[in-house]
Amino acid sequence: MGGELRIGQCVDRYRIERVLGRGGGGSVYLAESDTGEDVALKVMHEHDLTGVARKRFEREADFVKKLQHPNIVRLLDFGYTRESGLPYICFSYLEGLTVKEALRLEGPFTLGRILRITHEALNALEAAHDMGIIHRDIKPANVFLERRGGREVVQILDFGLAKALEGERLETTGLTRTGYRLGTPRYMSPEMARGEDVVEASDIYSLGLVLAEMITGHPVITEDMHVAIMLEHASDRPLPLAPEISASPLAAIVRHAVAKHVDQRYRDAVEMRAALNEIEPPPEPVAVPIPIPPEPDAPTIQMTRPVVVSDVSMGEALTKKMPRPPPVVQDDAPTVVQGIRIPEEPSTMEISADAPTHAWRAPPPPLKLETPPELSLWVAITVGVLLAVMAFILGVALIV
Ligand SMILES: Nc1ncnc2c1ncn2[C@@H]1O[C@H](COP(=O)(O)OP(=O)(O)O)[C@@H](O)[C@H]1O
Numbered sequence: 326m327g328g329e330l331r332i333g334q335c336v337d338r339y340r341i342e343r344v345l346g347r348g349g350g351g352s353v354y355l356a357e358s359d360t361g362e363d364v365a366l367k368v369m370h371e372h373d374l375t376g377v378a379r380k381r382f383e384r385e386a387d388f389v390k391k392l393q394h395p396n397i398v399r400l401l402d403f404g405y406t407r408e409s410g411l412p413y414i415c416f417s418y419l420e421g422l423t424v425k426e427a428l429r430l431e432g433p434f435t436l437g438r439i440l441r442i443t444h445e446a447l448n449a450l451e452a453a454h455d456m457g458i459i460h461r462d463i464k465p466a467n468v469f470l471e472r473r474g475g476r477e478v479v480q481i482l483d484f485g486l487a488k489a490l491e492g493e494r495l496e497t498t499g500l501t502r503t504g505y506r507l508g509t510p511r512y513m514s515p516e517m518a519r520g521e522d523v524v525e526a527s528d529i530y531s532l533g534l535v536l537a538e539m540i541t542g543h544p545v546i547t548e549d550m551h552v553a554i555m556l557e558h559a560s561d562r563p564l565p566l567a568p569e570i571s572a573s574p575l576a577a578i579v580r581h582a583v584a585k586h587v588d589q590r591y592r593d594a595v596e597m598r599a600a601l602n603e604i605e606p607p608p609e610p611v612a613v614p615i616p617i618p619p620e621p622d623a624p625t626i627q628m629t630r631p632v633v634v635s636d637v638s639m640g641e642a643l644t645k646k647m648p649r650p651p652p653v654v655q656d657d658a659p660t661v662v663q664g665i666r667i668p669e670e671p672s673t674m675e676i677s678a679d680a681p682t683h684a685w686r687a688p689p690p691p692l693k694l695e696t697p698p699e700l701s702l703w704v705a706i707t708v709g710v711l712l713a714v715m716a717f718i719l720g721v722a723l724i725v
């Protein structure tokens with residue numbers, strides 16, 4: 326198989342579509358299952374033929390299968406390729422970006438987003454720690470921000486380095502072993518860098534580094550030499566933190582999470598989450614109802630969503646619904662806002678019964694020349710009475 330899978334190639338019941346990522350544990354592909362479902366297929370590197378790498382791969386599948394949690398990627402299937410016997414893990418395919426990719430594209434995150442992401446990552450770590458599993462490779466590339474129906478949901482990936490706290494003597498962590506991953510130096514806990522036993526707080530240290538990176542947009546340690554990075558983690562010196570971190574409301578939490586000594590750090594996810602809950606989240610953008618002036622024949626619509634200036638570029642349909650600017654009294658030209666033509670106000674107006682009449686008077690109704698029927702009756706009666714009175718007076722005069 327030459328190490329890499331080709332686009333269109335089938336691995337058992339999965340057809341490879343494209344590469345999603347490559348890391349120490351294997352290559353991850355977007356694939357389509359025989360039922361038409363999109364999946365993420367992680368296939369072990371062929372050159373990793375040491376027994377340890379294979380065992381780790383199998384153990385990753387075992388851990389993820391056990392860890393069913395809303396913030397941990399879901400395992401769908403596990404198997405060995407028919408062709409070469411390489412192990413593969415089939416995960417649910419996630420749409421979105423890793424924290425690493427999002428930071429590269431968008432720069433530092435907002436406080437509200439950082440709080441949400443850290444909170445959800447801690448939930449996932451708590452679940453893993455409760456099962457006696459330490460992740461050991463928490464870093465921005467292993468924290469996935471899944472886009473789900475307009476929301477962003479954290480999914481922790483890559484339990485390929487994870488270790489069970491109890492009952493496992495498969496390997497020792499140390500710098501002397503070769504041929505497989507030791508972890509990612511930039512995010513490695515001091516315990517791992519020193520070759521000591523890892524504990525729950527080791528994951529907290531790595532998450533503290535991710536937290537700091539979400540605030541500044543760049544890693545706490547920017548050094549490139551692996552040995553220098555690991556010496557920095559292993560030393561007793563506190564990590565140098567950027568001024569943006571000191572200025573952030575999360576400064577104390579970052580410092581506590583990345584404390585070099587385990588006993589000066591948050592003991593576990595629960596402790597760190599409690600500290601996080603003390604931070605006042607910034608107010609979410611408020612949905613402002615925009616009253617829409619009724620248009621002829623158009624149903625009345627109310628928009629209840631934050632007003633975004635860039636909405637002006639969203640086309641005429643939306644722009645028509647924006648509040649109109651004050652009328653421009655100049656010539657008869659249609660009002661134009663940023664190149665989009667606003668329809669003119671209707672030229673006729675209806676005046677309701679209680680509208681002030683001094684402002685705009687309706688034309689008087691046309692004169693009616695016809696005499697109403699009631700008036701003719703009264704005229705006839707009056708004329709009749711007058712004639713009767715005159716006849717009476719005339720009669721009296723003749724007699725006299
Ligand atoms: N379920 C998934 N859906 C989408 N992308 C994924 C998924 N799993 C992994 N990836 C992508 O592949 C990359 C490597 O996956 P990971 O499990 O971390 O493998 P490795 O052990 O090789 O680092 C991730 O950083 C991410 O970009």
Ligand SMILES: [Mg+2]
Nearest residue numbers: 348466467483
């Ligand atoms: Mg990874």
